[in-house]
Amino acid sequence: MRATKAIIHIENFKENIRNIRGFTADGVKMCVPVKADAYGHGAVECARAALECGVEYLAVATVEEGLELREAGIKSPVLLFSLCSPEEVEDAVKNDITPFVFDSEYISMFDRSAGKFGKNHYPVHLAIDTGMGRIGCLPEDAAHLAKVISDSDNLFQEGTMTHFATSDCKNPDSIEYTKKQFALFTNSIEEIRKEGLNPGICHCANSAATLDLPETHLDMVRPGIIVYGYDAGDVNAEYLAKKGTPIDLKPVMTLVTEISAIRHFKKGSSVGYGRTWTAEKDTDIAVLTIGYGDGFVRRFSRAGIKVAINGKEYPVRGRICMDQCMVDLGLDSGVKRWDKVVIFGAKSDGAMQTAEDIARMTDTISYEITTVLTRRVPRVFVD
Numbered sequence: 001m002r003a004t005k006a007i008i009h010i011e012n013f014k015e016n017i018r019n020i021r022g023f024t025a026d027g028v029k030m031c032v033p034v035k036a037d038a039y040g041h042g043a044v045e046c047a048r049a050a051l052e053c054g055v056e057y058l059a060v061a062t063v064e065e066g067l068e069l070r071e072a073g074i075k076s077p078v079l080l081f082s083l084c085s086p087e088e089v090e091d092a093v094k095n096d097i098t099p100f101v102f103d104s105e106y107i108s109m110f111d112r113s114a115g116k117f118g119k120n121h122y123p124v125h126l127a128i129d130t131g132m133g134r135i136g137c138l139p140e141d142a143a144h145l146a147k148v149i150s151d152s153d154n155l156f157q158e159g160t161m162t163h164f165a166t167s168d169c170k171n172p173d174s175i176e177y178t179k180k181q182f183a184l185f186t187n188s189i190e191e192i193r194k195e196g197l198n199p200g201i202c203h204c205a206n207s208a209a210t211l212d213l214p215e216t217h218l219d220m221v222r223p224g225i226i227v228y229g230y231d232a233g234d235v236n237a238e239y240l241a242k243k244g245t246p247i248d249l250k251p252v253m254t255l256v257t258e259i260s261a262i263r264h265f266k267k268g269s270s271v272g273y274g275r276t277w278t279a280e281k282d283t284d285i286a287v288l289t290i291g292y293g294d295g296f297v298r299r300f301s302r303a304g305i306k307v308a309i310n311g312k313e314y315p316v317r318g319r320i321c322m323d324q325c326m327v328d329l330g331l332d333s334g335v336k337r338w339d340k341v342v343i344f345g346a347k348s349d350g351a352m353q354t355a356e357d358i359a360r361m362t363d364t365i366s367y368e369i370t371t372v373l374t375r376r377v378p379r380v381f382v383d
């Protein structure tokens with residue numbers, strides 16, 4: 001196996017889930033999203049580990065992601081968080097993937113397909129857009145669509161959901177917006193009940209709301225990023241400690257590589273494409289076999305990212321290439337060829353930064369740092 005790999009600490013993942021469970025009341029279900037290959041961590045392994053922790057629902061974004069779980073023998077309910085194409089509906093139904101629905105056309109596609117496969121009590125969740133501006137019906141149409149579902153031949157409303165746009169931002173406007181979204185959601189649920197219909201499992205809490213807004217837990221929470229060990233935006237460790245509800249989330253992924261060569265360069269030598277960096281004095285440059293083809297993306301070159309080698313940090317120099325990048329060791333570093341390099345991850349692996357630190361330096365979110373790792377990076381699962 002190549003030296004560039006993502007070590008996935010399944011025990012950290014399980015510990016995060018157990019710690020998050022401490023924030024929800026007994027009887028509140030948990031849905032763990034394993035979409036985008038479990039935020040880059042490996043969907044099947046994370047799904048199995050989540051189910052071992054008693055998680056009731058898994059979630060994916062595409063039918064294919066759902067099939068991957070089914071092919072691995074996973075039998076739990078699987079929610080489909082995004083919409084699928086008409087030609088994917090049959091595969092979804094055959095494999096008991098539970099869609100979010102919110103319009104008559106999509107509802108009847110699933111109704112017909114369920115009938116075709118003799119599934120006369122097929123679960124769907126009604127999605128309500130209370131302000132995310134993505135999928136869902138308008139709150140005022142929720143009761144009508146619940147009626148459309150209940151009038152269908154083969155479907156039943158197993159659940160009702162909405163999604164928050166700003167629950168991870170703690171400025172006054174965002175807090176107010178989340179409150180408004182939640183009020184619209186609970187009102188819609190009431191409207192559905194007034195029609196004599198059952199909204200089923202009501203759920204809206206993402207990571208931030210799970211940790212910070214217990215009143216939004218309702219029947220189920222859907223924490224994503226925090227199960228993988230990163231803060232939910234402003235709802236970070238410091239914020240929660242101050243609030244008196246501390247949590248110690250452990251990063252699940254450590255990204256490692258090794259030094260494939262050390263080259264001695266004279267002052268004035270340049271490194272990499274475009275010659276964006278030139279040595280101001282004699283130095284040793286380490287060549288690493290990781291690049292943007294692995295998900296160590298090119299724009300990190302500009303952010304002054306450092307990597308950890310034997311407990312010390314060294315800067316990446318020049319542009320990150322597709323398959324390699326270069327690191328400045330300076331003179332007499334004591335670093336040797338084939339030494340291990342830790343890009344980000346758990347302290348116990350020798351990491352000096354997390355995916356979240358890199359995200360901050362590169363103006364993105366931790367989600368993206370782990371999710372963009374490509375197939376070429378083997379995921380190695382350890383306890």
Ligand SMILES: *Cc1c(COP(=O)(O)O)cnc(C)c1O
Pocket residue numbers: 033081163205206207208222223224225226232
């Ligand atoms: C991805 C997603 C989540 C999880 O969000 P986090 O911010 O990772 O907690 C929850 N619900 C829906 C609908 C999602 O798409």
